[in-house]
Amino acid sequence: GNSVTQMEGPVTLSEEAFLTINCTYTATGYPSLFWYVQYPGEGLQLLLKATKADDKGSNKGFEATYRKETTSFHLEKGSVQVSDSAVYFCAPSNAGGTSYGKLTFGQGTILTVHP
């Protein structure tokens, strides 16, 4: 099955700092890749996705590129805001066989942004 190694947190940054959260995965087949965000007290919501190699997903200033050769999907943002404080989850999904539709989550990275 799939597995995910996600950058350990917590990560603490000042507003307007550059953010990178590393994510590498192992997967059978050709997964889609997702980043989800969880704000305090809420469920997860999709932040961005990529479905094939070299695709770049982007949303709300966040970006991540599907790197098949390094099996990575690192999340970046050029200038974080206090409102970006949340838990971020990397998740590959698979389309085939016994892994159909299953998301495999990393343990999550807690991001805190200070003014």
Place this chain on the structure above:
Amino acid sequence: NAGVTQTPKFQVLKTGQSMTLQCAQDMNHEYMSWYRQDPGMGLRLIHYSVGAGITDQGEVPNGYNVSRSTTEDFPLRLLSAAPSQTSVYFCATALSGGRYEQYFGPGTRLTVT
């Protein structure tokens, strides 16, 4: 359009009690799933369904039961609650399995004493 709804929001059970966590969706999604979230462990898949009448086990199915008689509903039953089942439970749906993103409900926080 409510999306994915879960009830109850909070629940406290005593060891050995049973209960059902409800999940409903109005997006006509084929795929529905249940996860539990524990500190430092991300989300782990309990059970999932690829359509009405079809369910399958995830990573951590023991102690839980599901059924899917309609497209809209996917209840999760705890047969005999144990303290190890104290967790936050999320229901998620997707248009279908595979490459589609999942939409999560707001969660149910369950405490078993």
